[in-house]
Amino acid sequence: MAEIVGNEGGGGGKHQKKRAKKGRVHIDMTPMVDLAFLLITFFILATTLSKPSVMEITYPKEKDVDDVDKTKVRDDLATTILLGKKREHLYFYHGRFKSDTTVLELTDFSKDGIRKVFLEKNRDILEKIKTEEKNYQENKITEEEFIKRRRSIKGDDNAPFVIVKTLDKTPYRSVIDVVDELNIANIGKFAIQDMAESEDITLRQTLAAAGEAGV
Amino acid sequence: MPKIKMPRSSPSLDMTPMVDLGFLLVTFFILTAKFRPVEPVVIDMPSSHATIKLEDKVMLITVDKDGRIFFDLGNPVVRQNMLKNMAERYPAVLQPQLTEDFVTRFSNLGSFGVPVAQLKDYVMADEGDRADLDKTVSGIPADSLSNELGDWIMAGYTEFVRYAKEEEGMTDDDLRKKGLKYAIKADGDTDYEKVKKVVDTFRDREIYSFNFVTSLEQEPKK
Numbered sequence: 001m002a003e004i005v006g007n008e009g010g011g012g013g014k015h016q017k018k019r020a021k022k023g024r025v026h027i028d029m030t031p032m033v034d035l036a037f038l039l040i041t042f043f044i045l046a047t048t049l050s051k052p053s054v055m056e057i058t059y060p061k062e063k064d065v066d067d068v069d070k071t072k073v074r075d076d077l078a079t080t081i082l083l084g085k086k087r088e089h090l091y092f093y094h095g096r097f098k099s100d101t102t103v104l105e106l107t108d109f110s111k112d113g114i115r116k117v118f119l120e121k122n123r124d125i126l127e128k129i130k131t132e133e134k135n136y137q138e139n140k141i142t143e144e145e146f147i148k149r150r151r152s153i154k155g156d157d158n159a160p161f162v163i164v165k166t167l168d169k170t171p172y173r174s175v176i177d178v179v180d181e182l183n184i185a186n187i188g189k190f191a192i193q194d195m196a197e198s199e200d201i202t203l204r205q206t207l208a209a210a211g212e213a214g215v
Numbered sequence: 216m217p218k219i220k221m222p223r224s225s226p227s228l229d230m231t232p233m234v235d236l237g238f239l240l241v242t243f244f245i246l247t248a249k250f251r252p253v254e255p256v257v258i259d260m261p262s263s264h265a266t267i268k269l270e271d272k273v274m275l276i277t278v279d280k281d282g283r284i285f286f287d288l289g290n291p292v293v294r295q296n297m298l299k300n301m302a303e304r305y306p307a308v309l310q311p312q313l314t315e316d317f318v319t320r321f322s323n324l325g326s327f328g329v330p331v332a333q334l335k336d337y338v339m340a341d342e343g344d345r346a347d348l349d350k351t352v353s354g355i356p357a358d359s360l361s362n363e364l365g366d367w368i369m370a371g372y373t374e375f376v377r378y379a380k381e382e383e384g385m386t387d388d389d390l391r392k393k394g395l396k397y398a399i400k401a402d403g404d405t406d407y408e409k410v411k412k413v414v415d416t417f418r419d420r421e422i423y424s425f426n427f428v429t430s431l432e433q434e435p436k437k
Contacts, residue, residue, distance in 0.1 A: 172405045
């Protein structure tokens, strides 16, 4: 569709004198522009989409010392999540484990499931963070200061501590989902560990009672 | 009364500057675009709400559904040095095989998941054959008896740090802030035990912080 304007001598009759071409030659560049912007759009999308998101987890230095019994976590702050072999096997209990009295509660990965448990547990901390966030939004503190304060609030001695206990056959997806929920609930203190023998037994009993055979 | 002359041709706009700009941008994006490297296995990553993006300088460990482990480290120069470093750790197996062609080919590869003994066959295979091999390879051994993964990690880390210091002029302080990150990309259906094996291998080498690669959460969880 290259449109050439100003060249009037082309279709003229024989009697007309040949004139030197006058005027400028215009080329319609619309299709080219279309193509260029299509390419731009493609590359913009391709570059941003190819970077996957990551979740950062820092493990403790020593492998097995962060048990509730061994560290001095207050009983009322500790929550333990037990992850079974199947994705639906998501149990938790608060406080210290006692094989005869601890009752495992069943929950799930929905919005009203484990997220609610965590948010409730972490209510005080969340309120503090919200105050700081407000300060930040009202430009009372800098972003750096806000991040620093949030970190110290999350690591506070009174902040809840969550232990995620896994079996060998626990699907990796469950672990990631629990940690994701912890991040959503702003719980900064957590650890991923192997399930203790006694907890495994209680989990089996609970599952058996719930009618799940062959676990 | 003179007639009003109607303009004969349609008004045309000079689009040259816009086209210039457009192509400048296209060129920019073509040059900066990094396409996803060929992956040996298909990984169905779990989803999360995490918003941090994966960084460039990263050691990537992939764990597939069956627990096979694959290793990847980006920069070709570091990869060459890493292979030579690795050859020193395996003088009987790898050292005699080390040829110029092998090293060059290895440096341009992506993730690989073969034991050291089979590495050369794997690297020297044609692209199509390699894709077939990827279906059958056993992954990098990470058991306590022969932990090749641990050696790859150490070789990769050592060469990365050396390259960063000597070629890029980074100081220890720079490295602490934006040094090598360790990413673990595992399939959602992998047993956690297999992922733990990788994590423990890192922890034994005093590396405690990991980036777990996830896809973006789209639908509510069940």
